[in-house]
Amino acid sequence: MEKILLKNIDNPNSSDIDEYIKAGGYRNLSKALSMQPKDILEEVKKSGLKGRGGAGFPTGMKWSFAIADPNLPKYLLCNADEGEPGTFKDRPILEKNPHLLIEGMVISGYVLGSENGYIYLRGEYPHAKEILNKALKQAYEKNYLGDNILGKGIKFHLTVYQGAGAYICGEETALIESIEGKKGQPRNKPPFPVNVGAWNKPTIVNNVETLANLPYIVEVGGEAYSKTGSKDCSGPKLFSVSGCVNNPGVFELPMGTSLKDIIYKYAGGIRGGKALKAVIPGGLSTPVLPADSIDCAMDFVSLPKAGSMLGSGAVIVMDESVCMVKVTHRALKFFEHESCGKCVPCREGTEWLRKILERIEEGQGREGDIELLSDIAGNVAGKTFCPLGDGAAGVVTGMLKHFKGEFEEKIRKV
Amino acid sequence: MFNDSVLNEIEGIKAKYPDRRSALLPSLYIAQREFGWLSHEAMQYVAKTLNLPEAEVRGTSSFYAMFKHQPIGRHLIQLCTNVSCMILGAERLADMLVQKYGLQPNSTSPDGRFSLVIMECIGACGTAPAMLVNTDFHDNLTEKRIEEILEGYK
Numbered sequence: 001m002e003k004i005l006l007k008n009i010d011n012p013n014s015s016d017i018d019e020y021i022k023a024g025g026y027r028n029l030s031k032a033l034s035m036q037p038k039d040i041l042e043e044v045k046k047s048g049l050k051g052r053g054g055a056g057f058p059t060g061m062k063w064s065f066a067i068a069d070p071n072l073p074k075y076l077l078c079n080a081d082e083g084e085p086g087t088f089k090d091r092p093i094l095e096k097n098p099h100l101l102i103e104g105m106v107i108s109g110y111v112l113g114s115e116n117g118y119i120y121l122r123g124e125y126p127h128a129k130e131i132l133n134k135a136l137k138q139a140y141e142k143n144y145l146g147d148n149i150l151g152k153g154i155k156f157h158l159t160v161y162q163g164a165g166a167y168i169c170g171e172e173t174a175l176i177e178s179i180e181g182k183k184g185q186p187r188n189k190p191p192f193p194v195n196v197g198a199w200n201k202p203t204i205v206n207n208v209e210t211l212a213n214l215p216y217i218v219e220v221g222g223e224a225y226s227k228t229g230s231k232d233c234s235g236p237k238l239f240s241v242s243g244c245v246n247n248p249g250v251f252e253l254p255m256g257t258s259l260k261d262i263i264y265k266y267a268g269g270i271r272g273g274k275a276l277k278a279v280i281p282g283g284l285s286t287p288v289l290p291a292d293s294i295d296c297a298m299d300f301v302s303l304p305k306a307g308s309m310l311g312s313g314a315v316i317v318m319d320e321s322v323c324m325v326k327v328t329h330r331a332l333k334f335f336e337h338e339s340c341g342k343c344v345p346c347r348e349g350t351e352w353l354r355k356i357l358e359r360i361e362e363g364q365g366r367e368g369d370i371e372l373l374s375d376i377a378g379n380v381a382g383k384t385f386c387p388l389g390d391g392a393a394g395v396v397t398g399m400l401k402h403f404k405g406e407f408e409e410k411i412r413k414v
Numbered sequence: 415m416f417n418d419s420v421l422n423e424i425e426g427i428k429a430k431y432p433d434r435r436s437a438l439l440p441s442l443y444i445a446q447r448e449f450g451w452l453s454h455e456a457m458q459y460v461a462k463t464l465n466l467p468e469a470e471v472r473g474t475s476s477f478y479a480m481f482k483h484q485p486i487g488r489h490l491i492q493l494c495t496n497v498s499c500m501i502l503g504a505e506r507l508a509d510m511l512v513q514k515y516g517l518q519p520n521s522t523s524p525d526g527r528f529s530l531v532i533m534e535c536i537g538a539c540g541t542a543p544a545m546l547v548n549t550d551f552h553d554n555l556t557e558k559r560i561e562e563i564l565e566g567y568k
Contacts, residue, residue: 085496085535123480124492124536126549159430164439165479167534179431181438181466183477199432242498242539249540284497284535314539322501330500334534340477 001228004216004236005209006252009096015131017138020099026144028215032107033152035218040111041067044214046222048234053079053170053207054283054311056233056300062204065194066112069202076109076117077198077205079175083122083167084283085334086314089238089250090208094121094128097212098135102158104214106144109156112204116157120175123164132160167338171386172205174340185342186386209238230256233299241267243317244274256297263294263317274319278402282311284331285391287398288324308398324403325410328396329357335392346389349380353396365411373407374400415459420444424463434464442475451482479531486529487522489567492546495532498539503556507543508532510557515564527568 003009013019020026032040045060066074078101082090093101105117121129136158139145147155161179163169169178173187176198197203213235217225226234237255239262242248246268253266259281263269270276276291281298286309289296296306303310318327332354341347353376356369373396381393400407416424423444428437441464445456452475461471475481493511495504511517517530538544541553545560552563 082537083535086498086539087535088537088539091537122537123478124533124546126546127551157430161436162440162443163478164443164481166477178439179436180433181435181474183474240539242542243501248542280497316498316501316539318501327497327501330495330497334496337534 001236001252001254003252005100005212005238006092006097006250007100009092014096015098015135017099017135017142020097025099025215026103026142028218029103029106029144030150032110032218033150033154037067037111037113040107040218043217043222043225044111047213047217047225048222048232049210049213049217049225050233050300051207052209052213052237052312054084054309056310059206059210062194062206063108063112065192066202066204069195071195071202072113073116073201074112074114075198075201075203076105076112076114077172077175077179077203078105078117078119078208078211079170079172079205080119080121080125080128080208081163081170081175082125082208082312083170084285084312084314085331086242086280086283086316087240087312088242089240089313091125091128092238092250093208093212094125095131098128098132099139100212100215101208102135102139102144104211105158106149106156107214107218108204108206108211110154114204115155117159118179118198119158119160120169120179121160121162122169123162129160129162136160166340167334168340168386168388171388174386175205176203183340185340188385229254230297230299230301232301237298237313239266239298240312240314241317242315244271244319244322245269245317246271256299256302259289259294259296259298259315262298262315267315267317270317270319272319274321276317277320277322278318278324280308280314280316280318282309283314284316284334285387285395286311287394288402289398290402307401324399324406325357325361328399329354329361331395332357332392335388335395339388339392343385343389345380346384346386346392349376349384349389350392352376353380353392357396360407360410363410363413365407367411369411370400370404370407416445416448416463420448421463428464435466437464438466438471438474439478442471442481446482451485479534485522487526489528489548490546491517491528491530491564492533492536493530494534494536494538494542494544496535496539498535499543502542504543507545507555507557507560510560514561528564 049059050056169184174184178184193203233255336350336354377393377396461468519532522529543555
């Protein structure tokens, strides 16, 4: 497949505006500004683009809610708080192709009627911050940002906002709280951010990868775009592959590429000639799949049928030597640490689950611990303010579903 | 208190947002840059500069892992041990930092040279195990490579 999102990133100067323009960059912005916003919205709807942050909500539909809201001003926030463990797909866009994101955001701002955008960048990406700030400066100098973009009287300003190490801020309402200068705790919904978002104004929060698709949709049109990928999930997708593979990295492939191909064809298969044991297909908070379930299309429709989720498309590959109890324990340590503390099932549940997993891993597991883990996970799932608790519960439930024997063995060995 | 150039920097940040409170996290980063860590006084300066209640500033600041509320060493090592790094040996690396440099997680070496924080995913999973030293990424770590890398941070 021709690269769209990672186009040109092998050029060592790909983040420079002149190189980007030389490769055809910002042409789609000119084209977009000669179109009516409502016509671009139609193309986005036709493209079938779904949000790449994990939820997979149709982008065109989300936008139309914010557009329909009469309140002004409207804000466009880019979620660059890439914190889902195993995910490193937005980093190449931010570090190597920042102008693609900027171009996508200016186009989006034009469609939404927004004059102010912010890139919420995770604190752990200091290098990306420098590159983005340089790219913004260049874009202002060349009039792709500012009060009179390309002389067309269009206004759009863009600022980088640096997060400070809180996974929960990847959740859109927590992100909004954070950019308002508060603790990153999720808000109740409704009202949804499209109506009452940042500074109580209609706000669109889109992932980096989602926004980076916009120039291409403008270029080829929604219908042509929708031909890439699988039937209900169109477009290119970035997959981050890590763990026990020969060739880990970020791969740009059509949505719906099979998990098996991603592991064996693109990521070079399992390291050291070992056997595959399990895969976490969409980032740490998506349920694990056993080795015999990898014949599955990686998209928002197929993975739920296989018992997991596409999430951020972060594939964590584990070979036969990896202990599932240990992985589950580490995962719950993460969720406990990142729970914002706002709601009880998540705050208490993640700690309790972690403690039980810790004692099982240390050989202190008790009879009935597996039932207790299931019971607690069942009482967290669906009962929390935001998806963090669901993710934590799903990890435990998924592991017990496929690898219960390993937990039992650890407990019996006492 | 902050000097004039820092105050100007904060004014510039405030202007980019509809509400001055949005300048809180950026101002805390600036205070951390200026003073090395966020002491009680540093947070008071931030509160005063932004005209926010001190309790709000402390509460917000302590929510975020990257704000430091105690003095740290000259170089900050942020080692990831989340799943992708763990299954490729990150825990051994954490043990090695304890043995060789006396660096317990969330502590500072006795000579004040390094502080160590165990991180949750730094987005370098494809080149795991990985760490940040100050703002530099270091990938594909082994015990030997960490020793060589840390030689560059005196």
